[in-house]
Amino acid sequence: MSRAAERLRTVIHHLDGATASIRASPTSAQTLTYSPPQKLRYSFDTGILTPEQRLFYEENGFLVIKNLVSETDIDRFRKEFEQICQQKVKVPGLIVMRDVAIAKSEFVPDQRAVSKLQDFQEDPELFRYCALPQILKYVECFTGPNIMAMHTMLINKPPDAGKKTSRHPMHQDLHYFPFRPTDRIVCAWTAMERVTRQNGCLVVLPGTHKGTLKEHDYPDWEGGVNKMYHGVRDYDPNHPRLYVEMEKGDTVFFHPLLIHGSGMNQTQGFRKAISCHYASGDCYYIDVRGTTQENIESEVKDIALKKYGVNELAFQDMWALRGRLVQGERTSL
Ligand SMILES: CCCCCCCCCCCCCC(=O)SCCNC(=O)CCNC(=O)[C@H](O)C(C)(C)COP(=O)(O)OP(=O)(O)OC[C@H]1O[C@@H](n2cnc3c(N)ncnc32)[C@H](O)[C@@H]1OP(=O)(O)O
Ligand SMILES: Nc1ncnc2c1ncn2[C@@H]1O[C@H](COP(=O)(O)OP(=O)(O)OP(=O)(O)O)[C@@H](O)[C@H]1O
Ligand SMILES: O=C(O)CCC(=O)C(=O)O
Ligand SMILES: [Fe+2]
Numbered sequence: 162m163s164r165a166a167e168r169l170r171t172v173i174h175h176l177d178g179a180t181a182s183i184r185a186s187p188t189s190a191q192t193l194t195y196s197p198p199q200k201l202r203y204s205f206d207t208g209i210l211t212p213e214q215r216l217f218y219e220e221n222g223f224l225v226i227k228n229l230v231s232e233t234d235i236d237r238f239r240k241e242f243e244q245i246c247q248q249k250v251k252v253p254g255l256i257v258m259r260d261v262a263i264a265k266s267e268f269v270p271d272q273r274a275v276s277k278l279q280d281f282q283e284d285p286e287l288f289r290y291c292a293l294p295q296i297l298k299y300v301e302c303f304t305g306p307n308i309m310a311m312h313t314m315l316i317n318k319p320p321d322a323g324k325k326t327s328r329h330p331m332h333q334d335l336h337y338f339p340f341r342p343t344d345r346i347v348c349a350w351t352a353m354e355r356v357t358r359q360n361g362c363l364v365v366l367p368g369t370h371k372g373t374l375k376e377h378d379y380p381d382w383e384g385g386v387n388k389m390y391h392g393v394r395d396y397d398p399n400h401p402r403l404y405v406e407m408e409k410g411d412t413v414f415f416h417p418l419l420i421h422g423s424g425m426n427q428t429q430g431f432r433k434a435i436s437c438h439y440a441s442g443d444c445y446y447i448d449v450r451g452t453t454q455e456n457i458e459s460e461v462k463d464i465a466l467k468k469y470g471v472n473e474l475a476f477q478d479m480w481a482l483r484g485r486l487v488q489g490e491r492t493s494l
């Protein structure tokens with residue numbers, strides 16, 4: 162370990178146990194060779210993250226871990242995705258989403274392309290992703306030991322049909338979630354192939370996790386927007402953007418307030434990623450009435466009614482039904 166890293170580790174160890182924030186007095190300041198950071202609020206020390214990694218997440222709201230999921234596992238997820246598209250496998254509760262503008266398809270000729278699978282918690286093969294020990298080891302740093310898998314997706318960003326509908330507007334995932342506390346929620350997103358600016362990698366606004374939940378709505382896009390793809394209403398277009406290019410198997414962990422999206426897919430291939438949103442089992446549900454999240458609640462309820470004829474289910478219950486324990490105890494969610 163480098164000297165700097167060693168020093169950081171000592172500082173962080175000290176801060177973790179601290180109950181009050183530390184202020185350097187004029188005398189002690191003379192002996193300090195660094196300015197002490199505030200107590201770390203976004204992660205725990207479980208011996209997994211290096212001090213640099215914890216500080217990086219603290220400052221930026223995301224962290225990329227290279228080569229975390231094996232080629233073999235990813236190929237199995239891809240195979241299962243293919244089986245689902247060909248309807249050789251039926252999964253209870255699964256939502257199959259198709260891009261608003263796409264007619265061409267992969268795996269299923271003469272059908273509109275599948276752009277996203279959502280809620281695959283009842284598919285044992287895909288759900289293996291959410292329980293991979295090497296993923297949970299990192300998730301625990303953000304959620305603590307009781308871990309719920311709350312939301313699952315396999316995103317298959319299609320080649321853009323020319324209307325830019327393959328874009329995902331800039332958003333905060335917390336907009337969709339009626340549970341708190343915010344800092345005990347984290348998303349794991351694994352590239353199933355090389356993702357670049359060309360095929361629509363994730364784009365993040367580093368540091369925006371330190372802000373608040375913003376108002377979300379459909380962006381004003383000429384070519385149309387996919388259902389429920391709300392975007393931050395007035396995000397600062399001058400905020401520095403980072404294109405998170407990744408290799409197959411690389412995994413990014415990010416905070417639910419981090420503003421992110423993805424650009425259009427300008428290649429002919431379908432860009433694949435698999436993801437899970439985790440929350441501490443100790444999180445609690447909130448009522449979103451009277452908040453900026455009211456619009457998504459009402460939209461989700463409309464879909465539940467139209468698609469399943471379900472009327473009496475609360476937004477919170479929809480999440481409680483989908484959530485699955487993957488480690489520790491289901492204490493609250
Ligand atoms: C219970 C539900 C729970 C959901 C929880 C969400 C939480 C999210 C948390 C996320 C956190 C992360 C953040 C995120 O990930 S944000 C993005 C999340 N997106 C979704 O969750 C979308 C979920 N998808 C669906 O519910 C269905 O697939 C929809 C409703 C879209 C289609 O339904 P269905 O499969 O039955 O299709 P159909 O062929 O019978 O068409 C029916 C009507 O819909 C129109 N249409 C079709 N495709 C699209 C499209 N892409 N865009 C716009 N409209 C579309 C179609 O023209 C037709 O309209 P009309 O001709 O009748 O006028
Ligand atoms: N007007 C907008 N409102 C909200 N989000 C936008 C807007 N324009 C672009 N975005 C989002 O910003 C992110 C990156 O956009 P960016 O402009 O880099 O990509 P692009 O327009 O798809 O392709 P290109 O790299 O050629 O510019 C994407 O998430 C995209 O959906
Ligand atoms: O894979 C992508 O394009 C990003 C998807 C995303 O951010 C989401 O569905 O919440
Ligand atoms: Fe997102």
Ligand SMILES: [Mg+2]
Nearest residue numbers: 325328424425
């Ligand atoms: Mg652009």
